[in-house]
Amino acid sequence: MSFGLGRGRELDAAVGTVGIGEAELPALPDAIAEDPRAGQVDPRAWFPDASRPFEIEIGSGKGTFLVQQAMLQPEVNFLGIEWAREFYLYAADRVRRRRDRGLLGNVRLLNADATSFLRWRAPEGIARVVHLYFSDPWPKTRHHKKRVVQDRFLGEVWRVLAPGGELRVVTDHDELWDWDCAHFDRWTGGAGWALLSEYGLGGESPREGGPFARETFQRPPSAERGELVGTNFERKFRRAGKQFHSVVLRRCR
Numbered sequence: 466m467s468f469g470l471g472r473g474r475e476l477d478a479a480v481g482t483v484g485i486g487e488a489e490l491p492a493l494p495d496a497i498a499e500d501p502r503a504g505q506v507d508p509r510a511w512f513p514d515a516s517r518p519f520e521i522e523i524g525s526g527k528g529t530f531l532v533q534q535a536m537l538q539p540e541v542n543f544l545g546i547e548w549a550r551e552f553y554l555y556a557a558d559r560v561r562r563r564r565d566r567g568l569l570g571n572v573r574l575l576n577a578d579a580t581s582f583l584r585w586r587a588p589e590g591i592a593r594v595v596h597l598y599f600s601d602p603w604p605k606t607r608h609h610k611k612r613v614v615q616d617r618f619l620g621e622v623w624r625v626l627a628p629g630g631e632l633r634v635v636t637d638h639d640e641l642w643d644w645d646c647a648h649f650d651r652w653t654g655g656a657g658w659a660l661l662s663e664y665g666l667g668g669e670s671p672r673e674g675g676p677f678a679r680e681t682f683q684r685p686p687s688a689e690r691g692e693l694v695g696t697n698f699e700r701k702f703r704r705a706g707k708q709f710h711s712v713v714l715r716r717c718r
Contacts, residue, residue: 470527470555478557478574483564485511485575493585505588511573512542521546521625522596523579523613528556529697530598532563533687535572543572546579580613583621590627599698602638614645619652620666623676623716632714633682635693637702642710649714652677674717682711 470476478484489511496503509515518541525531525545535543547553553576563569575582600613614634622632636642651657657675661667667676688695693709702709 470551476551476554476558477561478554478576479561479564483560483572483574484553484557485573490575490577490586497585501585502588504585506586507588507591508544508573508575508586509542509591511544513570514542517542517571518593519544519591520594520596521579521592522598524548524597524600525556525574526552526599527697528559528574530596530685530687530694531556531572531574532559532569533695534685535569537686539571541571544575545572546575546577546582548576548578550576580615580618580621583618583625587621587625589624592625593627593630595622595626595630595632597632598635598694598696599637599702600641602636602641604638604640609644612641612644614648616648616651616660617664619648619657619677619714620661620664622714623652623657623661624666626716628716628718630716631680632677632716633711634714635682635699635709635711637698637707637709639710645710645712649677649679649712651675652714653679671718676717677714678717680713680715682713 480486481488490506493504509519520541520543522531522543522545525547528545531543531545545556547556553574557574560569560572560574597613603609603611634645653675655675658667661676684693692699693711
């Protein structure tokens with residue numbers, strides 16, 4: 466399906482400069498069958514200054530949050546991951562056009578499944594924030610397995626975040642929020658440590674709490690008045706009178 470985002474104009478992802486290509490992210494090696502870490506590639510090396518703080522956005526859509534936030538935080542590197550190729554191309558082209566004016570050297574885009582990227586590609590402790598805004602609710606019961614928030618996903622986010630790092634979540638979908646909260650409850654309690662051990666991602670439980678602590682969502686600086694984040698989806702849903710749910714899960718230990 467084409468959304469016609471380019472409106473007749475060819476979209477250029479500027480692979481190797483903005484978009485991530487095969488040269489930077491080769492195919493998974495056969496060795497992954499024996500060593501789950503064999504395919505890991507540190508995405509911080511994809512930026513001119515790999516020492517900067519690093520943040521990931523899952524489901525970047527048209528790139529509105531990335532563009533707005535990265536303009537305000539040039540000292541932070543942002544990787545946007547978008548599965549839908551046309552949206553990836555549109556977002557990367559937006560960044561490319563600003564690159565041509567000497568802006569947004571701190572943004573890269575990857576066309577991939579973010580959950581697979583976290584599990585098989587991302588080393589541990591590399592990110593200070595993972596952003597997940599308005600992910601697909603997959604409302605039909607038979608499609609719930611496609612939802613981003615799953616126990617394994619939360620375990621991989623915990624692994625990829627540095628201690629004290631944040632998973633930031635916003636949705637407008639009430640039933641998805643109930644689903645998310647059921648998972649968050651496990652991961653902010655002792656059950657989360659058991660799941661980490663089951664997945665081979667962490668050790669034994671400490672005396673109190675879980676792998677994550679639940680905190681109040683704070684608006685990013687790029688959000689406009691009355692907005693939580695300021696994505697295209699939020700602005701569309703806000704005009705429709707939708708209510709929003711938000712949370713921050715902070716990695717403990």
